Amino acid sequence: MKSYRLLQLIFVEYLQGARYKKRTIEIYKYVIKKFCYFLEKIGKKDAREVKEDDLKIYVKKLFHKKSIIFKKPFSTSTIKIAIRCIKHFFEYLYIHDLLLVHPFESFDYDIRHIEKIRNIFSQEEINNFLECIDNNHDYGERDRAIFELIYSSGLRISEVTKLDFNDVDFGERMLLIREAKGGKDRIVPFSEVALKFLQKYVQGSRKNMMVYCKTDDAQKALFLSYRGRLKKSGIYYRFKEYIHKSGLSKKNLCVHSIRHTT
DSSP, rough: OOHHHHHHHHHHHHHHHHTTOOOHHHHHHHHHHHHHHHHTTTTTTSSGGGGHHHHHHHHHHHHTOOOOOOOOOHHHHHHHHHHHHHHHHHHHHTTTTOOSSTTTTOOOOOOOOGGGOOOOOOOHHHHHHHSSOTSSSSSHHHHHHHHHHHHTTTTTTTHHHHOOOGGEETTTEEETTOOOTSSEEEEOOOOOOHHHHHHHHHTTTTHHHHHHHOOOOHHSSSSSSSSEOOOOOHHHHHHHHHHHHOOOOOOOOOOHHHHOOO
């Protein structure tokens, strides 16, 4: 039987050939590498020896482990992603005759009993959050436009950072979201309130920031910092800052909570 390392390389070649996104492939590589290391550690050095119970044990271990980066337990959604990656990997091995059986074909480990509930904002809370953003300076002007747009249109943070100026139809109040979830483009409307703050940002602080942003990507980006296209980490940081400033104490609020609130 081929080694786990070789099987992983074969699978990654398949993902690349199937034109999976680079970020998605990196997630697959990380998850599968960790699972294969676990299998070797428990003595399953041959993929043909792997059983459904092995994945059940691994999933239970994940619930008690902490993320190295964030120093907190893995979320249920993260564990579900890991399960999907592992199942896809073994499905590929089975379909391409590298395994006689798919050990996880009927795997349906019930983790709903510990599913975390993602908190959402009440109407008063989202109003307080948005109103605490001081839009009388460049960053505040930009941030108010961003969060009003997320709230108005239920955008994902990755969709916000990928927006170009030409993706906005100010007259019709429409956004072109390129390569949204599933790799498809979509068009979404946004509110008059979001339009007001977006126009203020475009006519004000975006022009100020563009003076310092010389790259082609920065020149076409809708949301900027003084160093170029705004990154997701920048939005996460500002979100936490405004949550603290607004005095909201509700747990498990994150940027994605605004989308769920919408």
